[in-house]
Amino acid sequence: MFQVPNMLFALPEMLMLGMACVILLVVAFAGARGTDWVYGLSQLTLLSTAVVVVWFIGDGGLTFSDTYIKDNLSDLLKLFICIVNMLVLLYSIAYLKARKLLQGEFFVLAIFSTLGMLIMVSAYHMLTLYLGLELMSLCLYAMVAMHRDSAVATEAAMKYFILGSIASGMLLYGMSIIYGVTGSLAINDIAQAVATGTGDETILSFGIVFLVIGVGFKFGAVPFHMWLPDVYHGAPTAMTLFIAAAPKIAAFAMIIRLLAEGLIDLQHHWQDMLVMLAVLSMIVGNLVAIAQSNLKRMLAYSTISHVGFLLMGVLSGTQEGFSAALFYTLIYALMTLGAFGMILLLSRQGYEAENIDDFKGLSDRQPWFALMMLILMFSMAGIPPLAGFYAKLTVIKAVVDVDLLWVALVAVVTSVIGAFYYLRVIKVMYFDKPVVEHRLEAGSTMQIMLSANALMVLGLGIVPGILMKICTIVFA
Amino acid sequence: MFAELPLLSLLIWLPILGGMLAIMLGDQRTMMKPFALTVASLTMLLSFGLYVGFDSSTHQMQFVEKLPWIETFNIHYHLGVDGFSMPLIILTTISTLLVVVAAWEVIQHRPSQYLAAFLIMEGLMIAVFSALDAVLFYVFFEAMLIPLFLVIGIWGGPNRVYATLKFFLYTFFGSVFLLLALLYLRHVSDSFAILDFHQVGLSLDEQIWLLLAFLIAFAVKVPMWPVHTWLPDAHVEAPTGGSVILAAITLKIGGYGFLRFALPITPDASLALDWFIITLSLIAVVYIGFVALAQTDLKKLIAYSSIAHMGFVTLGLFIVFDIFANASTGSGAVLAIEGAMVQMISHGFISAAMFLAVGVLYDRMHTREISAYGGVVNTMPKFAAFAVFFAMANAGLPGTSGFVGEFMVILAAFQANFWFAFLAATTLILGAAYTLWMVKRVFFGEVANKEVQSLSDINRREFWMLASLAVIVLLIGLWPAPLLDVMHASVKHLLTQVSQSKL
Numbered sequence: 001m002f003q004v005p006n007m008l009f010a011l012p013e014m015l016m017l018g019m020a021c022v023i024l025l026v027v028a029f030a031g032a033r034g035t036d037w038v039y040g041l042s043q044l045t046l047l048s049t050a051v052v053v054v055w056f057i058g059d060g061g062l063t064f065s066d067t068y069i070k071d072n073l074s075d076l077l078k079l080f081i082c083i084v085n086m087l088v089l090l091y092s093i094a095y096l097k098a099r100k101l102l103q104g105e106f107f108v109l110a111i112f113s114t115l116g117m118l119i120m121v122s123a124y125h126m127l128t129l130y131l132g133l134e135l136m137s138l139c140l141y142a143m144v145a146m147h148r149d150s151a152v153a154t155e156a157a158m159k160y161f162i163l164g165s166i167a168s169g170m171l172l173y174g175m176s177i178i179y180g181v182t183g184s185l186a187i188n189d190i191a192q193a194v195a196t197g198t199g200d201e202t203i204l205s206f207g208i209v210f211l212v213i214g215v216g217f218k219f220g221a222v223p224f225h226m227w228l229p230d231v232y233h234g235a236p237t238a239m240t241l242f243i244a245a246a247p248k249i250a251a252f253a254m255i256i257r258l259l260a261e262g263l264i265d266l267q268h269h270w271q272d273m274l275v276m277l278a279v280l281s282m283i284v285g286n287l288v289a290i291a292q293s294n295l296k297r298m299l300a301y302s303t304i305s306h307v308g309f310l311l312m313g314v315l316s317g318t319q320e321g322f323s324a325a326l327f328y329t330l331i332y333a334l335m336t337l338g339a340f341g342m343i344l345l346l347s348r349q350g351y352e353a354e355n356i357d358d359f360k361g362l363s364d365r366q367p368w369f370a371l372m373m374l375i376l377m378f379s380m381a382g383i384p385p386l387a388g389f390y391a392k393l394t395v396i397k398a399v400v401d402v403d404l405l406w407v408a409l410v411a412v413v414t415s416v417i418g419a420f421y422y423l424r425v426i427k428v429m430y431f432d433k434p435v436v437e438h439r440l441e442a443g444s445t446m447q448i449m450l451s452a453n454a455l456m457v458l459g460l461g462i463v464p465g466i467l468m469k470i471c472t473i474v475f476a
Numbered sequence: 477m478f479a480e481l482p483l484l485s486l487l488i489w490l491p492i493l494g495g496m497l498a499i500m501l502g503d504q505r506t507m508m509k510p511f512a513l514t515v516a517s518l519t520m521l522l523s524f525g526l527y528v529g530f531d532s533s534t535h536q537m538q539f540v541e542k543l544p545w546i547e548t549f550n551i552h553y554h555l556g557v558d559g560f561s562m563p564l565i566i567l568t569t570i571s572t573l574l575v576v577v578a579a580w581e582v583i584q585h586r587p588s589q590y591l592a593a594f595l596i597m598e599g600l601m602i603a604v605f606s607a608l609d610a611v612l613f614y615v616f617f618e619a620m621l622i623p624l625f626l627v628i629g630i631w632g633g634p635n636r637v638y639a640t641l642k643f644f645l646y647t648f649f650g651s652v653f654l655l656l657a658l659l660y661l662r663h664v665s666d667s668f669a670i671l672d673f674h675q676v677g678l679s680l681d682e683q684i685w686l687l688l689a690f691l692i693a694f695a696v697k698v699p700m701w702p703v704h705t706w707l708p709d710a711h712v713e714a715p716t717g718g719s720v721i722l723a724a725i726t727l728k729i730g731g732y733g734f735l736r737f738a739l740p741i742t743p744d745a746s747l748a749l750d751w752f753i754i755t756l757s758l759i760a761v762v763y764i765g766f767v768a769l770a771q772t773d774l775k776k777l778i779a780y781s782s783i784a785h786m787g788f789v790t791l792g793l794f795i796v797f798d799i800f801a802n803a804s805t806g807s808g809a810v811l812a813i814e815g816a817m818v819q820m821i822s823h824g825f826i827s828a829a830m831f832l833a834v835g836v837l838y839d840r841m842h843t844r845e846i847s848a849y850g851g852v853v854n855t856m857p858k859f860a861a862f863a864v865f866f867a868m869a870n871a872g873l874p875g876t877s878g879f880v881g882e883f884m885v886i887l888a889a890f891q892a893n894f895w896f897a898f899l900a901a902t903t904l905i906l907g908a909a910y911t912l913w914m915v916k917r918v919f920f921g922e923v924a925n926k927e928v929q930s931l932s933d934i935n936r937r938e939f940w941m942l943a944s945l946a947v948i949v950l951l952i953g954l955w956p957a958p959l960l961d962v963m964h965a966s967v968k969h970l971l972t973q974v975s976q977s978k979l
Binding site: 378383384385389390393394396397400401405408409412413415416419420423426427430431463464465468469472 | 544545546547548549551611614615616618619621622625626629630636637640641644645648649652653655656659660662663
């Protein structure tokens with residue numbers, strides 16, 4: 001008996017797919033003249049998708065033969081992915097224009113990549129998940145490679161593609177092992193099979209190893225982080241921003257669907273693996289970041305350490321831990337958006353403000369944006385009363401509550417080490433004399449949104465309760 | 477009339493919002509400085525409301541405000557003061573007002589941001605003293621680092637970047653252990669309220685780990701030997717206002733932390749480890765006293781003398797365990813805790829005065845080297861009178877506040893162990909030695925050089941700034957009863973908490 005699936009649950013994705021095709025057509029026919037139109041259409045797509053997500057918030061369930069899920073978690077993550085990518089496009093536009101990279105293809109890739117993220121978030125079947133992941137990743141590889149004349153960017157794209165493919169291969173291999181043991185690729189079937197103990201646990205744990213490696217690659221957790229600094233550094237800053245922000249939210253969905261929903265009963269197996277990933281990421285990320293003079297590279301290593309913190313929430317294996325990790329992911333996305341946005345803001349034609357020294361004396365030239373950067377850096381360092389502190393607080397609390405005190409100890413000590421390199425950015429901005437002129441070429445919309453972005457980090461630091469509550473409800 | 481007002485919230489947010497407004501007014505507006513002065517004065521007047529409305533017969537928290545803040549974790553915006561925190565808040569508001577006055581013509585570089593930093597600092601520090609929720613406490617405890625980091629880094633001396641980074645990382649390193657301890661306590665007690673932490677039962681092992689975490693956090697702040705090395709650097713490089721706030725208040729937050737967290741939460745561990753903390757305190761008193769003797773930089777000398785004086789605070793707090801062991805009556809213990817408290821308040825005013833005095837000299841001569849001075853009394857008689865008075869207070873001259881705290885702690889120490897008292901009492905000699913020798917070299921003798929010859933005496937602003945501090949120092953020295961009365965009930969309560977084993 002054929003049942004009509006509940007299409008409504010996938011309405012945001014369908015809308016986005018339709019709009020992506022429209023954008024593709026506009027790009028193909030209007031060519032270079034239509035770039036402004038394409039930009040507007042892309043923003044409209046993201047905005048309308050966000051509206052649809054909000055409109056249908058609440059009810060949910062499985063659809064498409066239990067391969068697709070709409071729940072509170074997916075709604076929240078989709079909303080954030082859309083908002084984050086809207087900001088990403090807004091921040092990127094002036095930068096790309098100045099470098100003649102603003103082609104219609106960028107927007108097509110961005111929208112398709114966002115579609116991939118949305119599918120990842122809603123996937124409740126390993127194949128759907130893989131589909132979403134590949135859709136997202138292939139677009140990202142192409143975006144990094146868009147700057148054809150730049151040798152670094154091409155190298156970064158190659159590296160990203162090859163290592164990303166290995167990661168996908170690992171993930172697929174892990175999925176196939178899980179399939180072999182449980183006889184299903186659907187997350188709820190797997191969860192049931194594991195709970196009833198039908199499969200061989202040793203083989204299952206073997207499969208988990210490969211899943212964790214795949215997820216670790218996508219997150220950029222140590223020791224699978226090698227691609228991350230090179231790609232962040234090599235890619236044009238706008239692309240770096242795109243890779244750094246929303247895909248992490250999608251990757252969070254992936255780890256939750258796979259480990260927390262599918263394999264929660266095997267937590268004792270994956271917990272230790274994640275502990276190693278988290279601890280190594282925090283140590284390596286924070287230590288190596290100290291040695292960086294390039295801000296993009298420094299932020300790449302800082303991302304690695306943030307991934308370590310985020311994994312701490314997941315590895316605790318409690319509802320509270322998952323919501324802490326979710327909170328961390330969202331705050332991280334917001335902070336990264338602001339930090340890379342600041343690099344984009346200060347860059348102009350023929351000048352990349354990507355070295356830490358390029359921020360020298362910023363407070364003399366642009367006191368307002370120096371203050372915004374100060375907020376972002378202190379927040380990343382985890383100093384209250386900024387949002388980054390509460391993110392760290394919740395994940396550390398999650399591991400303390402499951403009696404993993406030594407992990408919490410590593411976390412706090414490495415965050416002191418981490419504070420040093422964030423402070424260095426503040427030091428050059430506030431304590432050093434300016435060497436270059438800081439002229440702003442970006443439009444006022446970007447300036448306002450970037451300020452709002454940074455002030456949001458401060459605001460969430462003063463009243464973090466609401467977002468925390470939302471993150472808790474999602475997992476309740 | 478003060479009971480209905482949310483007085484503590486006003487005290488916290490008035491200066492913070494005032495500071496933000498001062499930044500917005502900017503350096504160009506002439507009204508910016510009067511505005512900052514008004515905010516600081518108003519805050520100080522409001523803080524006197526705490527004293528007037530304070531009920532000194534109870535140890536219960538007063539002026540309590542409690543609102544839900546982060547409901548998910550049951551974290552509250554929970555404020556209240558008792559006999560320990562109230563005097564420290566008043567110390568904060570007075571010091572900040574003086575800093576604003578001291579900066580008046582002196583700070584030329586971005587004055588609005590300078591004043592704003594101190595106003596915001598003031599609000600944060602008052603919040604630290606009045607927070608009754610662990611997360612709230614921690615948030616303000618850490619947030620305080622941001623303005624101080626900028627103040628030292630932007631307005632500091634030539635080596636300011638090194639000093640401010642050292643200061644920030646040292647204190648941040650200490651406080652992350654506090655965060656772990658607080659999270660662990662919340663794990664055990666299922667609440668973030670500090671007063672609930674006081675009730676929770678803990679095994680000796682747990683208590684020792686917690687105490688060590690507290691010790692790392694607060695010992696860095698106090699600072700105790702051997703984690704004091706950030707202080708001389710920070711003081712030397714900081715602008716006058718930064719030094720004043722650093723010495724007068726942030727150091728007290730360390731002592732306050734011991735009172736609020738270490739003693740009531742981990743009494744058994746404090747008993748077990750008191751020898752360790754007493755040893756560190758006595759090293760601070762004696763060894764750092766000798767170190768101070770060898771200094772050639774005025775600010776460094778005062779910085780080291782601060783460490784030695786703060787040694788009395790930690791000594792007073794932890795000898796109570798030995799007093800309990802020796803004497804059945806608790807009178808010595810009361811004396812020890814109250815002595816430590818008086819020492820904190822008194823050191824707050826005296827060190828503020830000393831740093832302001834150095835600031836007065838530095839503004840004229842742009843050097844802090846003792847050898848660059850000599851015979852200042854000839855050209856600045858009024859200033860010299862104040863400076864000598866504060867130096868005497870620093871050395872613990874009877875009749876000044878410096879004497880009261882030290883005398884009480886030494887007296888209590890006799891009940892604990894004769895040798896503690898003996899070593900502590902050496903400060904009377906050492907303190908006199910390093911301060912008076914400094915006074916001799918800077919103020920007395922022949923006029924040393926042309927620069928000193930051309931010095932002009934203090935103006936009206938500086939006169940009133942120093943005079944008000946002199947009055948306070950004398951007042952506490954001659955009549956400490958009003959200060960002691962407010963803390964009496966809280967001290968009694970603390971001692972019952974400390975004497976009850978949690979095992």
